Amino acid sequence: MMLWRQFASEWRLYSRDRVAMFWTFAFPVLLLLGFGTIFKDDSGPKLAVVRVQSPVPTAIDGALDKALTDLQLKVLTLSKSEAETRWSKGETAAQLEPLGSGGGEGYRLRLNSYLMAQAGATAGLVNQAWLVAQARLNGAPEPNRIPVQVESPGHKRSTNYASFLLPGLLGLNLVSMGLFSVGMVNVSYREKGKFRRLAVTPLPKWIFLLGQVLHRLTVTVIQAAILLLVGRLAFGIQNQGSFLNLLFIMTLGTGCFMAFGFALSGFAETSEGYAAISNLVFFPLMFLSGVYFTLDSAPAWLQHTVAFLPLSPFLRALRAVFNDGAGLTGHGFGLLIVVGWALAAFALAVRRFRWA
Amino acid sequence: MSTPALCIRGLRKAFPKVLAVDGVDLEVARGEVFGLLGPNGAGKTTTLEIIEGLTTADAGEIEILGLTWGRQGQEIRSRIGVQLQSTSLFNKITPREALDLYGSYYPRRRNTQELLELVQLVEKADAYHITLSGGQMQRLALALALVNDPELVFLDEPTTGLDPQARRSLWDVVRRMKGEGRTVVLTTHYMDEAEALCDRLAIMDRGQVIATGTPASLIAELAIPSVVELTFEGTAPDPAPFAGRLGQPVERRADLWEIPTPDPKALLPRLLEAAEGAAIPFQQVHIRRATLEDVFLHRTGRSLRE
Ligand SMILES: Nc1ncnc2c1ncn2[C@@H]1O[C@H](COP(=O)(O)OP(=O)(O)O)[C@@H](O)[C@H]1O
Numbered sequence: 200m201m202l203w204r205q206f207a208s209e210w211r212l213y214s215r216d217r218v219a220m221f222w223t224f225a226f227p228v229l230l231l232l233g234f235g236t237i238f239k240d241d242s243g244p245k246l247a248v249v250r251v252q253s254p255v256p257t258a259i260d261g262a263l264d265k266a267l268t269d270l271q272l273k274v275l276t277l278s279k280s281e282a283e284t285r286w287s288k289g290e291t292a293a294q295l296e297p298l299g300s301g302g303g304e305g306y307r308l309r310l311n312s313y314l315m316a317q318a319g320a321t322a323g324l325v326n327q328a329w330l331v332a333q334a335r336l337n338g339a340p341e342p343n344r345i346p347v348q349v350e351s352p353g354h355k356r357s358t359n360y361a362s363f364l365l366p367g368l369l370g371l372n373l374v375s376m377g378l379f380s381v382g383m384v385n386v387s388y389r390e391k392g393k394f395r396r397l398a399v400t401p402l403p404k405w406i407f408l409l410g411q412v413l414h415r416l417t418v419t420v421i422q423a424a425i426l427l428l429v430g431r432l433a434f435g436i437q438n439q440g441s442f443l444n445l446l447f448i449m450t451l452g453t454g455c456f457m458a459f460g461f462a463l464s465g466f467a468e469t470s471e472g473y474a475a476i477s478n479l480v481f482f483p484l485m486f487l488s489g490v491y492f493t494l495d496s497a498p499a500w501l502q503h504t505v506a507f508l509p510l511s512p513f514l515r516a517l518r519a520v521f522n523d524g525a526g527l528t529g530h531g532f533g534l535l536i537v538v539g540w541a542l543a544a545f546a547l548a549v550r551r552f553r554w555a
Numbered sequence: 556m557s558t559p560a561l562c563i564r565g566l567r568k569a570f571p572k573v574l575a576v577d578g579v580d581l582e583v584a585r586g587e588v589f590g591l592l593g594p595n596g597a598g599k600t601t602t603l604e605i606i607e608g609l610t611t612a613d614a615g616e617i618e619i620l621g622l623t624w625g626r627q628g629q630e631i632r633s634r635i636g637v638q639l640q641s642t643s644l645f646n647k648i649t650p651r652e653a654l655d656l657y658g659s660y661y662p663r664r665r666n667t668q669e670l671l672e673l674v675q676l677v678e679k680a681d682a683y684h685i686t687l688s689g690g691q692m693q694r695l696a697l698a699l700a701l702v703n704d705p706e707l708v709f710l711d712e713p714t715t716g717l718d719p720q721a722r723r724s725l726w727d728v729v730r731r732m733k734g735e736g737r738t739v740v741l742t743t744h745y746m747d748e749a750e751a752l753c754d755r756l757a758i759m760d761r762g763q764v765i766a767t768g769t770p771a772s773l774i775a776e777l778a779i780p781s782v783v784e785l786t787f788e789g790t791a792p793d794p795a796p797f798a799g800r801l802g803q804p805v806e807r808r809a810d811l812w813e814i815p816t817p818d819p820k821a822l823l824p825r826l827l828e829a830a831e832g833a834a835i836p837f838q839q840v841h842i843r844r845a846t847l848e849d850v851f852l853h854r855t856g857r858s859l860r861e
């Protein structure tokens with residue numbers, strides 16, 4: 200009963216802050232619309248190679264260009280000086296240059312050491328194209344290629360990039376709301392003495408905190424619903440799995456990351472202090488979660504530790520359900536990790552919480 | 556009813572730079588209006604907030620309604636009412652909602668409408684907190700202190716920032732609380748307020764209680780029931796030569812001289828004669844009863860208002 204009143208009151212006060220509420224709901228939608236439009240017809244960003252024009256094009260140049268296109272590479276043909284300019288700006292991942300005056304004297308492939316993921320993949324395709332082109336010119340049978348298929352990890356079906364983006368947005372939004380907005384609001388309210396009057400009432404801390412977590416939980420569910428609706432109307436993105444599973448995973452994730460925010464807010468005296476602390480947690484969490492790069496080459500102890508962080512199991516389960524229509528079996532352990540973090544963080548939050 | 560409403564022994568609290576509370580003992584009987592009178596920085600707020608459980612003391616024992624914080628914190632919270640020196644609520648909560656919400660935290664609660672009427676906030680009942688004037692916020696804070704029908708009420712500077720009329724009506728509310736049998740502990744730096752409202756008071760200065768008693772007994776202890784004042788235009792001159800001539804201490808306060816006396820009737824002719832003889836350019840002569848202000852001045856050598 201007390202919890203319900205606290206929850207209802209949180210919502211009432213929240214709904215009066217129109218501007219904040221508008222941005223909470225509008226921001227992820229704008230992100231989705233932006234990225235979704237950029238990558239609309241793509242199955243993700245395409246691999247591209249810069250082709251430096253031969254001064255005197257030969258038959259082998261023509262054959263190579265044709266093979267490159269056949270292998271689904273985006274070929275950008277530039278003059279030598281244009282290519283150099285682009286290369287020095289760092290925009291080029293891989294650049295194919297003829298040696299000497301024409302293709303007859305061979306080629307060189309320059310790879311950008313900063314963009315090795317793209318450049319490496321491109322290099323593989325360029326070399327295949329080279330073999331294909333030579334075979335065609337010599338009238339020999341084309342080398343047999345191993346067929347490649349681009350697909351989402353759950354093997355359900357490959358969809359466009361926006362549909363890969365959407366669960367990521369849901370997850371990222373949750374994490375940033377928990378770590379940044381919830382925790383920050385809490386610290387700044389405490390700084391302004393808004394909780395002092397509550398401290399002299401018998402209201403238990405855990406009810407106060409749980410009321411806020413539940414409020415935020417409903418906010419994120421609504422946010423997710425809006426995002427799903429926009430995704431569907433604007434890009435035809437469909438949730439491949441069950442909505443109930445999606446709701447379940449979102450609930451666990453929200454509980455976990457909101458509790459994170461509350462727990463961290465117990466360690467900061469001022470808003471500035473909180474900004475530092477939350478970044479300290481946010482960046483390792485993001486970078487070690489395999490969101491940006493895989494940790495296959497990291498030391499074993501780090502990989503073992505990272506396996507117990509909550510963000511990647513949460514995102515993995517979310518993507519599996521949303522993109523691949525998977526069930527929750529197989530994600531039991533991952534979700535257990537999320538629940539464990541949620542409970543630990545909430546307990547810590549209640550322990551560390553101070554009214555003033 | 557045998558235990559006192561409040562009993563404090565040896566309370567101490569040091570902040571990094573100041574000893575805010577330095578060995579305070581207090582005892583407040585049930586049904587009493589008890590005042591903590593003292594200048595700004597005397598340690599009144601710190602003392603109250605320790606009692607209310609907001610601040611932890613460095614040393615000392617506190618018993619509230621026969622209960623202690625260590626074991627019966629929740630019961631204490633549900634039986635006391637608190638008006639903090641400044642109450643900061645959420646900007647967009649209305650008085651009615653605030654009273655409903657805070658009332659919901661307690662096992663026993665008073666009717667919201669009744670409280671709004673008591674503090675004359677009916678017209679502003681549905682306005683956002685941020686739009687209330689200082690006095691209205693202060694009255695809402697007072698209503699919040701009564702929301703749980705408390706036995707013991709703490710009011711920290713309840714009339715600071717109020718206009719004279721609002722002060723009077725707040726005094727009426729405090730008297731009603733007493734009439735309803737509640738115990739009230741309030742702080743103030745207005746001696747007239749302490750005198751008008753309090754059954755008993757403790758005068759605080761620099762973290763210590765320097766005197767305790769009823770307003771009348773504190774004044775009577777001075778043994779100088781009256782003060783003769785000579786007022787000047789502008790700043791009063793140095794009274795030392797004149798004091799020698801009169802054979803009696805004379806205190807200077809801004810634009811006047813004060814001469815405490817047990818017998819103004821005997822002093823007055825002598826005073827006027829001496830003033831005439833020394834050609835003192837005074838404007839007027841007043842005789843007034845000694846006040847708590849004089850008690851404070853006498854005990855500390857400083858004025859309450861400084
Ligand atoms: N949180 C605090 N940190 C440091 N010093 C404080 C704090 N609160 C009060 N003080 C200091 O303690 C002394 C007593 O303050 P306070 O109890 O507010 O006095 P009063 O209420 O009588 O004006 C003052 O010198 C004040 O500056």
Ligand SMILES: [Mg+2]
Binds near residue numbers: 596600601640711712
């Ligand atoms: Mg004070």
